[in-house]
Amino acid sequence: xxxxxPDQPSTADAIQQFDLLFKFIIIGDTSVGKSCILHxxxxxxxxSNSRHTVGVEFGQRxxxxxxxxxxxxxxxxxxxxxxxxxxxxxxRSYFRGSLGVILVYDVTSLDSFNHVQQWLTEARxxxxxxxxxxxxxxxxxxxxxxxxxxxxxxKFALENECLFMECSALSGENIEExxxxxxxxxIYKVDSGEIAEDLIVNARNIAGKNTDSNxxxxxxxxxxxxxxxxxxxxxx
Ligand SMILES: Nc1nc2c(ncn2[C@@H]2O[C@H](COP(=O)(O)OP(=O)(O)OP(=O)(O)O)[C@@H](O)[C@H]2O)c(=O)[nH]1
Ligand SMILES: [Mg+2]
Numbered sequence: 166x167x168x169x170x171p172d173q174p175s176t177a178d179a180i181q182q183f184d185l186l187f188k189f190i191i192i193g194d195t196s197v198g199k200s201c202i203l204h205x206x207x208x209x210x211x212x213s214n215s216r217h218t219v220g221v222e223f224g225q226r227x228x229x230x231x232x233x234x235x236x237x238x239x240x241x242x243x244x245x246x247x248x249x250x251x252x253x254x255x256x257r258s259y260f261r262g263s264l265g266v267i268l269v270y271d272v273t274s275l276d277s278f279n280h281v282q283q284w285l286t287e288a289r290x291x292x293x294x295x296x297x298x299x300x301x302x303x304x305x306x307x308x309x310x311x312x313x314x315x316x317x318x319x320k321f322a323l324e325n326e327c328l329f330m331e332c333s334a335l336s337g338e339n340i341e342e343x344x345x346x347x348x349x350x351x352i353y354k355v356d357s358g359e360i361a362e363d364l365i366v367n368a369r370n371i372a373g374k375n376t377d378s379n380x381x382x383x384x385x386x387x388x389x390x391x392x393x394x395x396x397x398x399x400x401x
Pocket of ligand 2: 200217246247
């Protein structure tokens, strides 16, 4: 993960080429483990010193996928939002352009599960119509403290046409799968034509050409308009 302003791609970004760019956003109540999930996905280990996110943090990872029958490099640009109420207006602006929405609750917190409906309503209101929604029950390692059964989470997701997984940022169980399944659902939509081609990016066309794809990339990398208070840095 990189500590840098999101609207200023580093030299490494420029060198690392990719075929597709998907923007993901991670939302949910405070302390459900959003930052720990992202940290594990990017660094393959648990962050035992996670602190409340201030505004929004940012991370990215490149993965190899097959899209349109061809191997492609996919860049996931992942925005980890603060769950605390006071940042709600800041984080709301980061839904724009998101193709993947990871909505997290804590299987040991009934409150966090009860708030999923509220989060989903907000996410649907502010993110792209074509977005894929993945509902995630985190902290599945805390077996004796569990209060939300897996069947309850799965039922809610099914009724609301969302993907569903339980995971543990502590053990790492299903962390890769959360992101991979969301990405593959989006790729399926690209392949089937449900997602318009101008929403994805071919980075190899960028140099020196003012193509539509070029504009899409610039838009995707831009800081959201209302970014006051977001630190744009990753502390993972
Ligand atoms: N046992 C266990 N603890 C976890 C897990 N994931 C996160 N935690 C703990 O839960 C607490 C909150 O984790 P964070 O990732 O900071 O929570 P957050 O959702 O990012 O919170 P905000 O940034 O305030 O929105 C920390 O004390 C973590 O150590 C998990 O999978 N298992
Ligand atoms: Mg956080």
